[in-house]
Amino acid sequence: MFGRDKHTAEQDDTHRDDTTRDTTGHDDANREEPATVVKGDPIAKPDVPPWERQGEQLLEVRDLFVEFHTSEGLAKAINGVNLTLAEGETLAILGESGSGKSVTAQAVMGILDMPPAKIPSGEIFYRGKDLLTMPEDERRKLRGPEISMVFQDALSSLNPVFPVGWQIAEMFRKHRDMNRSDSYDQAIRLMERVNIPGAKERVKAYPHQFSGGMRQRIMIAMAIALDPKVLIADEPTTALDVTVQAQIMALLKELQEEHDMGLILITHDLGVVADVADRISVMYAGRIVERAYVDDIYAAPAHPYTKGLLESIPRLDQKGQDLSAIGGLPPSLTRIPPGCAFNPRCVMAQDVCREESPPLRDIRPRRQSACHFAEELLDD
Amino acid sequence: MGKYIVRRLLQMIPVVLGSTFLIYAMVFAMPGDPTAGKCGERACPPAYVKEFREKYNLDDPLPVQYGKYMGNVLQGDLGENQYGIPVAEDLRDRFGVTGKLASMALVFQSVVGILAGILAGLRKGGFIDNLVIVSTLFVISIPIFVSGFVLQYFFGLELGWFPVLVGADATFYRLLLPAMVLGSLSLAYIARLMRTNIAENLGSDYVRTAKAKGLSNRRIIGIHTLRNSLIPVITFLGYDFGALLGGSIVTEGIFNILGVGGYVFTSIGNRDGIAVVGAVTVLVLVYLIVNLIVDLLYGVLDPRISHD
Ligand SMILES: Nc1ncnc2c1ncn2[C@@H]1O[C@H](COP(=O)(O)OP(=O)(O)O)[C@@H](O)[C@H]1O
Ligand code: SF4
Ligand SMILES: [Mg+2]
Numbered sequence: 001m002f003g004r005d006k007h008t009a010e011q012d013d014t015h016r017d018d019t020t021r022d023t024t025g026h027d028d029a030n031r032e033e034p035a036t037v038v039k040g041d042p043i044a045k046p047d048v049p050p051w052e053r054q055g056e057q058l059l060e061v062r063d064l065f066v067e068f069h070t071s072e073g074l075a076k077a078i079n080g081v082n083l084t085l086a087e088g089e090t091l092a093i094l095g096e097s098g099s100g101k102s103v104t105a106q107a108v109m110g111i112l113d114m115p116p117a118k119i120p121s122g123e124i125f126y127r128g129k130d131l132l133t134m135p136e137d138e139r140r141k142l143r144g145p146e147i148s149m150v151f152q153d154a155l156s157s158l159n160p161v162f163p164v165g166w167q168i169a170e171m172f173r174k175h176r177d178m179n180r181s182d183s184y185d186q187a188i189r190l191m192e193r194v195n196i197p198g199a200k201e202r203v204k205a206y207p208h209q210f211s212g213g214m215r216q217r218i219m220i221a222m223a224i225a226l227d228p229k230v231l232i233a234d235e236p237t238t239a240l241d242v243t244v245q246a247q248i249m250a251l252l253k254e255l256q257e258e259h260d261m262g263l264i265l266i267t268h269d270l271g272v273v274a275d276v277a278d279r280i281s282v283m284y285a286g287r288i289v290e291r292a293y294v295d296d297i298y299a300a301p302a303h304p305y306t307k308g309l310l311e312s313i314p315r316l317d318q319k320g321q322d323l324s325a326i327g328g329l330p331p332s333l334t335r336i337p338p339g340c341a342f343n344p345r346c347v348m349a350q351d352v353c354r355e356e357s358p359p360l361r362d363i364r365p366r367r368q369s370a371c372h373f374a375e376e377l378l379d380d
Numbered sequence: 381m382g383k384y385i386v387r388r389l390l391q392m393i394p395v396v397l398g399s400t401f402l403i404y405a406m407v408f409a410m411p412g413d414p415t416a417g418k419c420g421e422r423a424c425p426p427a428y429v430k431e432f433r434e435k436y437n438l439d440d441p442l443p444v445q446y447g448k449y450m451g452n453v454l455q456g457d458l459g460e461n462q463y464g465i466p467v468a469e470d471l472r473d474r475f476g477v478t479g480k481l482a483s484m485a486l487v488f489q490s491v492v493g494i495l496a497g498i499l500a501g502l503r504k505g506g507f508i509d510n511l512v513i514v515s516t517l518f519v520i521s522i523p524i525f526v527s528g529f530v531l532q533y534f535f536g537l538e539l540g541w542f543p544v545l546v547g548a549d550a551t552f553y554r555l556l557l558p559a560m561v562l563g564s565l566s567l568a569y570i571a572r573l574m575r576t577n578i579a580e581n582l583g584s585d586y587v588r589t590a591k592a593k594g595l596s597n598r599r600i601i602g603i604h605t606l607r608n609s610l611i612p613v614i615t616f617l618g619y620d621f622g623a624l625l626g627g628s629i630v631t632e633g634i635f636n637i638l639g640v641g642g643y644v645f646t647s648i649g650n651r652d653g654i655a656v657v658g659a660v661t662v663l664v665l666v667y668l669i670v671n672l673i674v675d676l677l678y679g680v681l682d683p684r685i686s687h688d
Contacts, residue, residue: 106588109591109592111588111591111592113583140594140595140596141594142594143591143592143593143594144592144593144594145594148592149592151585151588151589151592153585156584156585156586157585157586157588157589158586158589159586159589159590159604159607159608160586160608160682160683160684161607161608161611161681161682161683162607163683170593170595171593174593174594174595174596174599175594206683206684208683208684219589222589222593223592
């Protein structure tokens, strides 16, 4: 239904045929749904990867750029990101802190503060409609019922002065015009759904009266309240204990399957997403540097940065080992190094890396990497 | 909550006793004759002195004098001032005027201050923001007795919009200009406090959540941002109201308002110990009760504050 012809969205700009760019998505309404719709299925691994399939994308981010006007100059936070998300699919976005994961998510949600942020170019399609050109009021009404978000720190992300039930119920009152008591019933139902013990009694309690894990469950309950099609979870477990992390992940996975949501799972910890994600996009300095299925990436990373991230996963059997396998720091976004942005930290860097920016390209079926030496790395 | 209130009320007892005892001791135990100056230029006749000393038990040891005085106060008898008028009656009139003036100043400073703060905080660095910053700085840096006289001259004498003096008949209209003068300083602080809070809370995580919930701008600002921003402002207003109820010597002096501040001031000048002690006792009580109410209100506004 929301199909687009010809080219695929998640290609790097260097592969793009610019003439097709503006013709997409115009005659969607009249188009039949393609006969063979393949949905994202992590186990079956369909032959056609989601970013090459047509017609069933929920969300497509195309060539997105975001910059911040700061006192130190122009910070180029996002530099041409392409993403797709299909129904029922879990996409993990992985990257060190500062790589632009949250900014990408907030741009999709439409909650970036502009200024200081600016989106000089790019498109964000939700079911074929460009969110960036949509009137703000129309877009606002998608937030909650269609696209929803869970934030990292539930304590600061919940309003401290309103009861948690009130905050969940607000979704129903404002988007569905529900009355007070019905909306509270819904809040209790959702709190029960995300396994908060004694939901009925605690619906009027305040955020600070819950534990960290319970607060995150409340955030999740609020985010899924109106059955959104897309759920973005921005480091939903980073602030939590390890045991609680696993529970929250399991809950997200369960809810995603229950509602057939597209889930974007943002994390800086590869270990967290292994069991949950179908695909992974790895971000560095505001670009996607590798894109692959989870199993493939674990088996053999196709980008030195991904490799470094993999090696930094803490293991129980290797206690005390240096966790930061990647030396150096992420680049300043006001002065991104020429060539490959990763070159100052890369053990494989050659002269070409300092001169030519490697495009994100297909290196294997269902596999893309933005490294000049991706093949060499894979063959190792 | 109930337990908390009882505890706070019990805590007030030593504070009231301690502060009134200090005042009492300072007024009656200081060197010098408490009846001095009470009979014009001459010394008082011995009969009067004797009667006075007996009436206020001045020949007892100080704690006993104080104990007897407090016993009377508890029965509602604050004594009489040097003109033979019951202090309680005086204070009722004076507190009536001061209460009216304080309430008007409170309404003025909170309405204008909060609105200005919101408008400034919503667009930090914008025109209104700069206007608020500069004008509040102006207000803060000019002493009340200067701005009071200037406004009195300009609006009272030149333009004739307001009466120049208030006098015995403290009507709403007569108190309008003094209330604005009295509230102007706090207004400036409130505007700045509100501005900072709004700007800060607009960048908070829960406001980001409110945006992600698809709420309207009006609701994001009017409910989610405002509620949190108001908490410190309301606390400030509460304590300020307590201070306003103590009267203002300067504003009352400029506009000839017969309020509490002037009463205490003239009573001290006249060495009218009974009047001073009576007025201060009431002031201490009023201040403590207002503080208790503010603390309770704070607990209601901010659920993170526990009064258990
Ligand atoms: N409000 C802002 N003002 C200026 N720069 C910002 C702002 N928000 C984000 N950035 C820039 O964008 C970069 C990416 O941030 P973010 O997306 O939060 O990274 P992460 O991958 O850790 O989520 C940051 O390093 C920062 O330089
Ligand atoms: S392009 Fe060069 S510098 Fe960049 S990741 Fe590959 S090898 Fe390293
Ligand atoms: Mg982040």
